[in-house]
Amino acid sequence: MPNLFKIFDHQLGEKRWSWKKLSFSFPFADLQPLAITCIVVTGTLLGVRHLGWLQPLELKFFDLMVQLGPDAGPDPRLLVVTVTEKDIHALKKWPISDRVLAKAIAEIARLEPTVIGLDIIRDIPYEPGNAELTAQFKNPKVIAITFIGNSEYDRALPPPTIPKKRRGFNNLIIDPDGIIRRNLMFLPDEELTTNSFSMVLAFNYLTSQKVKTKVTENKEIQLGETVFPLLRSYSGGYQTIDDRGYQIMLNYRSPENIAKTVTLTQVLEGKLDPNLVKGKIVLIGITAPTVKDVFSTPYSASASDNRMMAGVLIHATATSQIISAVLDGKKLFWFWDEWQEMLWLAVWVGVGGCLAWRLENTLNFMVSAIALGGILWGFTFFLFTQQGWISVTGPTLGFLITLGVIITYKYQQSKQQQEIVMKLLGQQTSPAIANALWKERVHLLQSGLLPGQRLTATMIMTDLQGFSTISEQLPPEVVMPWLNEYLSAMAQEVQKHQGVINKFTGDGMLAVFGVPIPRTTPEEIAEDARLAVSCAVAISACLPALNQSWSDRGLPPAKMRVGIFTGPVMVGSLGGKTRLEYGVIGDSVNIASRLESCEKNRQEDTCRILIAEETLVHLEGKFEVESWGALPLKGRDKKVDVYRVLGEKRSKK
Numbered sequence: 001m002p003n004l005f006k007i008f009d010h011q012l013g014e015k016r017w018s019w020k021k022l023s024f025s026f027p028f029a030d031l032q033p034l035a036i037t038c039i040v041v042t043g044t045l046l047g048v049r050h051l052g053w054l055q056p057l058e059l060k061f062f063d064l065m066v067q068l069g070p071d072a073g074p075d076p077r078l079l080v081v082t083v084t085e086k087d088i089h090a091l092k093k094w095p096i097s098d099r100v101l102a103k104a105i106a107e108i109a110r111l112e113p114t115v116i117g118l119d120i121i122r123d124i125p126y127e128p129g130n131a132e133l134t135a136q137f138k139n140p141k142v143i144a145i146t147f148i149g150n151s152e153y154d155r156a157l158p159p160p161t162i163p164k165k166r167r168g169f170n171n172l173i174i175d176p177d178g179i180i181r182r183n184l185m186f187l188p189d190e191e192l193t194t195n196s197f198s199m200v201l202a203f204n205y206l207t208s209q210k211v212k213t214k215v216t217e218n219k220e221i222q223l224g225e226t227v228f229p230l231l232r233s234y235s236g237g238y239q240t241i242d243d244r245g246y247q248i249m250l251n252y253r254s255p256e257n258i259a260k261t262v263t264l265t266q267v268l269e270g271k272l273d274p275n276l277v278k279g280k281i282v283l284i285g286i287t288a289p290t291v292k293d294v295f296s297t298p299y300s301a302s303a304s305d306n307r308m309m310a311g312v313l314i315h316a317t318a319t320s321q322i323i324s325a326v327l328d329g330k331k332l333f334w335f336w337d338e339w340q341e342m343l344w345l346a347v348w349v350g351v352g353g354c355l356a357w358r359l360e361n362t363l364n365f366m367v368s369a370i371a372l373g374g375i376l377w378g379f380t381f382f383l384f385t386q387q388g389w390i391s392v393t394g395p396t397l398g399f400l401i402t403l404g405v406i407i408t409y410k411y412q413q414s415k416q417q418q419e420i421v422m423k424l425l426g427q428q429t430s431p432a433i434a435n436a437l438w439k440e441r442v443h444l445l446q447s448g449l450l451p452g453q454r455l456t457a458t459m460i461m462t463d464l465q466g467f468s469t470i471s472e473q474l475p476p477e478v479v480m481p482w483l484n485e486y487l488s489a490m491a492q493e494v495q496k497h498q499g500v501i502n503k504f505t506g507d508g509m510l511a512v513f514g515v516p517i518p519r520t521t522p523e524e525i526a527e528d529a530r531l532a533v534s535c536a537v538a539i540s541a542c543l544p545a546l547n548q549s550w551s552d553r554g555l556p557p558a559k560m561r562v563g564i565f566t567g568p569v570m571v572g573s574l575g576g577k578t579r580l581e582y583g584v585i586g587d588s589v590n591i592a593s594r595l596e597s598c599e600k601n602r603q604e605d606t607c608r609i610l611i612a613e614e615t616l617v618h619l620e621g622k623f624e625v626e627s628w629g630a631l632p633l634k635g636r637d638k639k640v641d642v643y644r645v646l647g648e649k650r651s652k653k
Helices: 004-013 028-050 056-066 085-090 098-110 132-139 197-208 262-269 311-326 336-358 362-385 393-426 433-438 465-475 476-496 521-554 586-596
Strands: 078-083 116-119 142-146 168-169 183-188 213-215 222-223 244-248 260-263 282-284 452-466 500-505 508-513 560-573 581-585 606-613 625-629 640-646
Touching: 004 433, 028 393, 056 393, 078 085, 078 197, 078 262, 078 311, 085 260, 098 116, 098 132, 098 262, 098 282, 116 197, 116 362, 132 142, 132 183, 168 197, 197 311, 222 311, 222 433, 222 465, 244 262, 244 362, 260 262, 282 311, 362 393, 452 465, 452 476, 452 521, 452 586, 465 476, 476 508, 476 586, 500 521, 508 521, 508 586, 521 606, 521 640, 560 586, 586 606, 586 640
Parallel strands: 078 260, 078 282, 116 142, 116 282, 142 168, 560 606
Antiparallel strands: 183 244, 213 222, 452 508, 452 560, 500 508, 560 581, 606 640, 625 640
């Protein structure tokens, strides 16, 4: 088999493949497909991201991380007075009259809260009791809400007796998917109420704590030592939001643990614990689902009301976030710059491409892919727990798409290369051997060479009797086709019997059974020996038909000798960089050659097959043999027990 190594190394060497690693390793110039794929995928995803097509997925992942994040528990500085369905049924009236609200505010004010926020619109009187409510609105601790609409007809303003500094708009910003994730702190509009309800509540509370407010050089709000980072249209996973006004991301507490709550009925009946009120921020709002002042939040698993959050609780969340950031040092959401997000995506596109490019082993590839995916998500979630929101959809898609593209490309390349190799190997080995060689190519070749290995194999050495005379009598142009016909018949039988043709020696050949993939068990070694002998018998059976064909064409008949021996050999690459071949060396090869040439005068038929004791022991009596006794072989001191193979034993009926 002179070209087996060349098939792997020289032929594919034109494409500069290296078998050292788990896959083909390209030089730098051949990284062009990887580079092009990474550039195209990165550019495409950046374009898709810029159009906002990734935003819905980013927001879903944001919600998931909110739900998985730690719960800080209720804010002890807040109390929420809820108007429930039970309260409305007890009062037997909706909307609640001004007198009821006035009584509730008076009862709360009696217990000395720092600030009272009424999250119920009172732009028109609801008698009875409007005068009483107007009197309560004069309390400097009471904050009322406004609603900023698109026109003067859909705006709601509190009575003019409440000064502008004690008003706050209760408008909530709803994302395109219907979920509230942002807090609009104030609007730059001199004609309207500019501060949000939660901002006014927090500001009044922080003023009582002697916290100063200012605007930084970057035009960001600073309360005490805390700067509130301004949300941009491209912050985090956003791309297409309206970022007008001063917006920040809401840092939700779980719906059940925003603040302590009591019902309106408890307040009206005087059952309110003073410790829950004194020095606190008290919000009054409606939680009854029938009033439909409820909204979807990241905790909303569905659009059903029971999974939605009342507006007053969202305002409580926003208020708690502001004062917690200032007084407790609780972090606010921060974001990467746009160039950092672009680099982040490009890095993971490259990681996915390199992983698919370098690894071939399926298990290693899957473990590495899962581990890298875990790192991506784990790092993103870790930053989220530190209030850092960075994109995860783009990098994940980039990682997976590049993996898929490179794997597909390599599969197509590998398929083409396998077709080439299988075609070339199939000329000298059986399809089974060729396929096995392809599957085991990584383990067969190291540093561009077939590594030497010791194994037990069975060798067949053949030779034509009187070939020199035939060559002398016939012109070369006749001898060559005649010889090729003979060698082709032999090669066909070798392939059928899963052997490997190591080399053609003019009029003969060396075929090996049990290489290049080691056959290590006694059963495998025995099978190789039986296949070798069976191959020789098959060749012998073909010879009469060939002789008849040649005789009909006026060509000389052929007689051949076959020597077969089973024993240890060394196999691997032989030669240098300019010429390499697959070598099979060892005394076992010499013995097979000597068996073939042993006592040439003792040939009774067209094909003589001689084997040694070392091969006979593996035949399990499946062949008829004739003992020739212990014979001396050329170049050997010890005699060898020689047997002539007569043919396969026929089964007895």
